[in-house]
Amino acid sequence: MMRSQTAPYWWLVVPALAALGVFYLYPVAQVLWLSVTEPAPGLGNYTTLYESQTVRNVIWRTTWISLVTTVFTVTLGYVVAYALAQVGRRTLVIMLFAVLMTLWLSVLIRAFSWVVLLQTNGLVNQALIAIGLIDRPLPLLRNELGVIIGMVHFMLPLAILPMYANMSGLDRRVMQAADVLGARSWQAFWWVWFPMSRPGIIVATLLVFVFSLGFFVTPAILGGGRVMMLSEYISFQFQETLRWGQATMLASTLLLGVLAVLAVATRFIDMKRLFGARG
Amino acid sequence: MRGRITFTRGLALCAAWTIVAFMVLPMLVVVPVSFTDTYYLSMPQEALSLQHYQNFFQNPRWLTAIWQSTLIALGATAIAVGLGTLCAIGCWRIASGTSDMVRLIMLAPIIVPQIVQALAFYRVWIDFGLIDSYTGVILAHSMIGLPYVVITVSAALSNFDVRLEQAARNLGASMAQTVALVILPRIWPGVASGAVFVFILSFDEIVTVLFITSRRIQTLPKMIWDGIQEHLDPTIAVVAVIFTLVVGVIVVIDQLLRARAAAVAARKP
Structure with missing residues (x-):
């Protein structure tokens, strides 16, 4: 029936x-x-992965930048999520508005703004020179530092929102209990709050890492062609050589890498809930 | 606990505001730059100037780009919202292992890296004859946006009482009538939220567009991309300011929609 x-x-x-x-x-x-x-059946394309030093460098750099980005993003994001879960309603609305604005604002526009800030005569360098911390401009653009700053900025809302969603669902009376039972505030945080917030941390870590691995726009703009991550390398290679075999091999490697990370992660979390399939 | 400002909490709050400032800083910095009186990217040197605003609003290339991007985003939104809403409703009502599987498959465009899908679209769009056409970009963007509609509509449906649907069917309503007259009126804020999502996604999409278009399609992101790569035109700062204002309005609307979604779904029949 x-x-x-x-x-x-x-x-x-x-x-x-x-x-x-x-x-x-x-x-x-x-x-x-x-x-x-393409061009011939078999795994011929994939031999490049260990034969080409350039490709190995690109893959290594992609992994390394993604890891650093993830660590910074999740740590900074955790602080904001924690604050969001603690503050009163008015502060919450203001902070959340800032987070959502960053989430929705064009990735290109954000990368552009970082160029304005970080370029040689940019505002960050001007400010640092004005207060006398440095006497010549620091190189902040077209290097890994610039790429990581831009990436962390892009990923922050993606980390904050799941961690905040997790924390706002926690029972705050447990913290009061810890307080009453004589725990210092940092003890209560470390032994009570932090373990409860772990599911949010795992989801945020996963999201940020996976998105970082395949990130194109921000590394391409802030790296200025000198900090090539896998996505940009694929596009660059393809436009230079138009070799479908190599481009699709690298793209497949990236896709399989992402799927492998997700497969490992399903051991820790419920994927369907992560992507909202169950609402 | 509340009201007692402990050292840890105070420190966390200070740190959080610093990080929020870091997030907002890039949005604020483009405002003065957009009023610069120079022809390169800098703060205003001697006076505020509207020359770059004038350039933006009078240059046919920028205006055409806005128009093309809007058209594409509207098309993609229409397709993604239509397909995604029906799919989410179907999966929600069927609620079996298979339909859960379908919802998971629908999420593929979120998981597949942008460069991979760009390459994929390019390859197949050549065969389909869709390169550098509105149809091609609209189709690609609607696929990329589909998962977001499925997610927002599924979320709205999770608050909806399935017995209402059963009652309607038992009283003789057809499936189409039930969907149009019983379900949609209660989940429309979720649908609208998904629509906003797809529109913004399409309006901002660059990676696929770089691959599947050439001369004919010049979207706004493509203009910005070229502008950044070539000569860092201060006109982009103007675009950035306009974008920021529009996004601000959209965030407010979206938050109202979400509040409304909860209210509509909770309303007693």
Whole structure:
């Protein structure tokens, strides 16, 4: 009986599924397929991964920058999420507005703003010279530092929001209990609050790391071609050589890397909840 | 606990404000730069000037770009919202292992890295004859936006009492009538929220556009991208200010929509 009632609802699902299949999944499958068939069938393209020093450097740099970005983003994001969970309503609205603005504001515009701030005659250098901390401009752009600053800035809302969602659901009376039982505030934080907030930390870490691995725009703009991460390298290589085999091999490697990270992460968290499938 | 300012909490609050300042700083800094009286990217030197605003609003290339981006974003939003809303409703009502699987598959565009999907679209769009066409960009963006609609609508549905749907069906309403007259009126804020999401996503998308367009399609992000790569034109600061203002309005609207979503879903029949 249930079946007969719900069966027609598949007609609502089919159009989206069909469209996604033809216009998204099929193209992505093509990328994977080309990586093992172009120019010749086999894993020939993948030998580049250990033969080419450049490619190894790019992959190493991508992983390293992503790790550093993740550590900074999650640490800084945790502080903001913690504050959001503690403050009164008015402060909450102001802080949350700032976080959401950053989330929604164009990634290009944000990268552009960092160029304005970090360039040789940029505002950060001018300010540092004006207060006498340095006498010549620091190189803040077209290097890893600039890329990491821009990436942390981009990722912060992505880390803050899941951690705040987790913390706002915690029972605050536990902290009061710790207080009453004589714990100092840092003890209560470290032994009571921090362990409860761990699920949010895991989700934030995962999101930031996965997005960092495949990040294109900010590293490309702030790295100025000198700090090539995998995404930019793929695009650069492809536009130079138009070799589908190499480009799709690198793209497949990136995709499989991301999927591997997610696969490991499913051991710790419920994926469906992470991506909101259960609402 | 509340009201007692402990050292730890005070320190955390100071640190949090510093970090929030770091987040907001780039948005604020473009405001004075957009009024610069120089032809390069800097603070105003001698006087405030509106020359770059004038350039933005009178230059046909920028205006065409806005128009093209808007058109593409509207098209992508329409497709993604239509497909995504129906899909979310279907999966919600079916509520089986298979439909959970479908919802998970729908999330693919969030998981696949941007460069991978850009390459994928490019390859297949060549075969489909969609390179450098409105249809091509709209289709690509609607696929990228689809998961966000599924997520927001699913979230709205999770507050919706499934017995209302059953009652409507038992009283003789067809599935189409039930969806249009019973379900949609109660989840529209979730649908609207998804629409806002897709619109912004499409309006800001650059990686796929770089791959699947050439001369004919010049979206706003493409103009900004070229502007940054080539000569750091202060006009981009003007664009940045306008973007920031628009996004501010959108965030407020979206927050109101979310509050409304909770209220509408909780309303007793």
